[in-house]
Amino acid sequence: MLDNRALVAAFVAWLIAQVIKLVIGLVRDGRINLRYLVSTGGMPSAHSALVTALTVAIGRQAGLQSPLFAIAAVFAAVVLYDAAGLRQAVSIQARILNRMLDEIFSQHAISESRLREFLGHTPFEVSVGFGLGVLIGFVLTL
Numbered sequence: 001m002l003d004n005r006a007l008v009a010a011f012v013a014w015l016i017a018q019v020i021k022l023v024i025g026l027v028r029d030g031r032i033n034l035r036y037l038v039s040t041g042g043m044p045s046a047h048s049a050l051v052t053a054l055t056v057a058i059g060r061q062a063g064l065q066s067p068l069f070a071i072a073a074v075f076a077a078v079v080l081y082d083a084a085g086l087r088q089a090v091s092i093q094a095r096i097l098n099r100m101l102d103e104i105f106s107q108h109a110i111s112e113s114r115l116r117e118f119l120g121h122t123p124f125e126v127s128v129g130f131g132l133g134v135l136i137g138f139v140l141t142l
Contacts, residue, residue, distance in 0.1 A: 005141050006057035013053035013136040017046035017129055041091070045121040045129030047083050051076040052133025053140075060141040084126040 001007060021036040024043055036042070055072040062068045121129070 006054055006061060009057040009137050009140040010050045010054035012140060013049040013133045014046045016136065017044050017049040017132055020044060020132075021046070041121060041125075043125045043128060044132055045083050045126045047079050048121070048126045048129030049133040049136070051079045052130045053137040054133075056134055056137025057141045060138070080126055080130065083121045083129075084123050 018037045018039075021039065021042045021044075022032065022034070025033050025036045040047075051072075055069070055076040058066075058072045059069045
């Protein structure tokens with residue numbers, strides 16, 4: 001599997017994105033939080049970096065006219081749209097629902113479970129992940 005440059009490029013892009021999240025968390029929080037290595041959401045989008053690096057590597061190896069590149073490009077488009085659109089909308093809804101729960105439960109002595117608010121990415125986070133994926137995809141297929 002290590003001979004598969006497209007797979008290696010995708011994994012390396014994902015890993016670098018997750019490490020960047022860890023470093024940003026360290027700077028922001030003043031401590032290392034290893035959860036950033038496996039978390040969703042945040043800067044940059046590891047999903048975007050992974051699928052973009054995969055697509056670029058396949059395009060460079062198989063050619064832009066290949067059916068394999070077409071599959072990877074469509075797959076990447078769906079993931080990018082999901083990361084910035086659908087997941088972001090779910091995050092906003094979770095934030096609103098959590099505020100509503102806070103208001104309801106502040107009036108009653110009932111414990112509540114909070115919804116996870118950081119599922120998606122802003123368009124900027126997706127763009128940075130996309131750029132990282134393009135860079136890694138090109139570098140690892142030279």
